[in-house]
Amino acid sequence: MFQNVIIGQYVAVPSVLHRLDPRSKLASVSLLVLIIFLANNWYANALIVGFTIGMVLLSKVPISFVYKGLKPILLLVLITVFLHLFMTREGNILFTLGPFSIYDEGLNQGAFIAIRLLTLVMLTSLITLTTSPIDLTDGLESLLSPLKKIRLPAHELALMMSIALRFIPTFLQEAEKITKAQMARGVDFTTGPLTERVKALLPLLVPLFISAFKRAEDLALAMEARGYRGGEGRTKYRLLVWTWRDWVAVALACAFGLLIITLRFL
Structure with a gap:
């Protein structure tokens, strides 16, 4: 099971995500993590799942490798879904299993939580899968550098x-x-x-x-x-360069966030 954990691993393949500046990837994924928690209906969740799958395909990381990385959290996801199924007492009763009754709201909440957990793991894992440790360090330091004014050791x-x-x-x-x-x-x-x-x-x-x-x-x-x-x-041997691709990535993340917020009112 341990060898299936993909967080912290880097896969060196030529892809669009690999060529992005680490700062844009960190900012975009941080925004996407917040966006995931804003989804409150199936339209928004379907878009989030499709967007996440699209990002995995763009990264060109082998699908089998990503699937193995999801195995360690599947047990946690299943436990969470079952807890919602048997403990949520809202909505209409779908069917009764012995002393337990399963409500449609419990099924709905369990599915929402499962989607959130899986997409969170996949999106956050894409940062380390597509960013080398050196670039990740430089990107984090650059984003934290404004906090040096309050004596935070950003480096x-x-x-x-x-x-x-x-x-x-x-x-x-x-x-x-x-x-x-x-x-x-x-x-x-x-x-x-x-x-x-x-x-x-x-x-x-x-x-x-x-x-x-x-x-x-x-x-x-x-x-x-x-x-x-x-x-x-x-001093640094390699300098980070923010290009038009990074502006497009951040703009897409912001546009996707606005779309999810709009879908909340449907």
Whole structure:
């Protein structure tokens, strides 16, 4: 399951989204995340699903790769849908299942939540899938730079966020290896009482934390050996260039947001 997580991974393929400035992608996706929560009818949700699928196709990231990335959250989506189905008591009764009654409003809310979760994961994952870690760091730093006036360390904050995203797949792969090693030694993570399962996680968490601290120490030593002393006085080998494509991307995101807001009143 761990190897299917796509957040933090970068896929280098030639596409329109890959050529965009990271600042325009960050701004557009942030706007789209807000837009998703404004959808309150099926017309708006259908547009959001179509728009998200279109963005995935434009990224040229393999569909099978994106589908694998959605697997880890499918259980969460199903649990959320079932909670809405059996706990929402509004609208008309569709059918009764034993002591439970399923209402049309519960089905409607469950489907809305499922669409929101899936589209949120896909859109936010597209940032890291189409943006290299270096460009992502530069884009975050550039967007946060106005906050330097209130003494916010924009460079260091952007660096921490990009390192965290970069090491998500690394730690998940490490967790996968440790899990398989512990299972080969007879540790059972799937059966038995809940207390036993919690105890079985200790042989997984302890070496994972040790590995995380070791990697953090190695990274700190490597950065110090290369003369890293923070963002003050640093120059850049690669400069971000905002082009007409970025204006079009932001304009499309704004136009899409206005369309969703308009559909709220239908």
